[in-house]
Amino acid sequence: MFKECVLRCMRAYIESVDRGFVENKSFRKQEGLVIDRRNDKRDVYTIFGNLTFERTYFYDKRGKSYTYLADSAIGLRKYERMTDTVGVALVENASGYSYAKSSDNVTGGDISKSTVMNKVHSLQGLKVESDTPKRRVSVFAHRCR
Numbered sequence: 001m002f003k004e005c006v007l008r009c010m011r012a013y014i015e016s017v018d019r020g021f022v023e024n025k026s027f028r029k030q031e032g033l034v035i036d037r038r039n040d041k042r043d044v045y046t047i048f049g050n051l052t053f054e055r056t057y058f059y060d061k062r063g064k065s066y067t068y069l070a071d072s073a074i075g076l077r078k079y080e081r082m083t084d085t086v087g088v089a090l091v092e093n094a095s096g097y098s099y100a101k102s103s104d105n106v107t108g109g110d111i112s113k114s115t116v117m118n119k120v121h122s123l124q125g126l127k128v129e130s131d132t133p134k135r136r137v138s139v140f141a142h143r144c145r
Contacts, residue, residue: 003048010046011053018055018070032061033069040068045082045111047089082111090116091123 021028022035037057044051055070071078090111093102099113099120 006048007046007051010048010051014053014055014070014074017073021058021069021073022056028058032063033058034061035059036066042068042071042076044076044080045086045107047083047085050110082115086111087119091119094120 021033022038028034035056036059039054040057041052041054055068057066058069059066086106089106090102093105094116097105099116102116103109103111103113
């Protein structure tokens with residue numbers, strides 16, 4: 001029940017941000033933005049569950065490109081289907097469990113095991129630095145006779 005309430009609040013916030021862009025005609029005119037489509041749905045998996053919301057697709061006359069201003073305003077990247085928090089939790093959990101078990105532990109099985117695998121493999125080339133410095137150990141040259 002708490003998670004559902006949080007998801008409703010997040011949806012209301014994002015849709016109000018979008019409504020603000022739609023209703024602020026002076027801003028849109030100044031920036032060269034026109035409405036192309038309304039009520040495009042988007043799903044993003046958060047730590048509270050699946051968040052579904054609607055937003056408006058704008059055309060930028062100056063840059064000759066299309067954009068979702070609400071997505072940009074709240075920091076969602078294109079094609080992102082889960083938040084970074086969920087991705088990190090999945091990868092951390094996958095270090096000790098199978099991909100399927102990691103998905104069950106973090107999302108209750110809402111994310112597929114192949115998505116967990118793809119997240120883990122996307123981080124394969126990253127170098128992790130430790131917060132604690134390595135300790136130096138003196139080595140004694142000891143010969144057994």
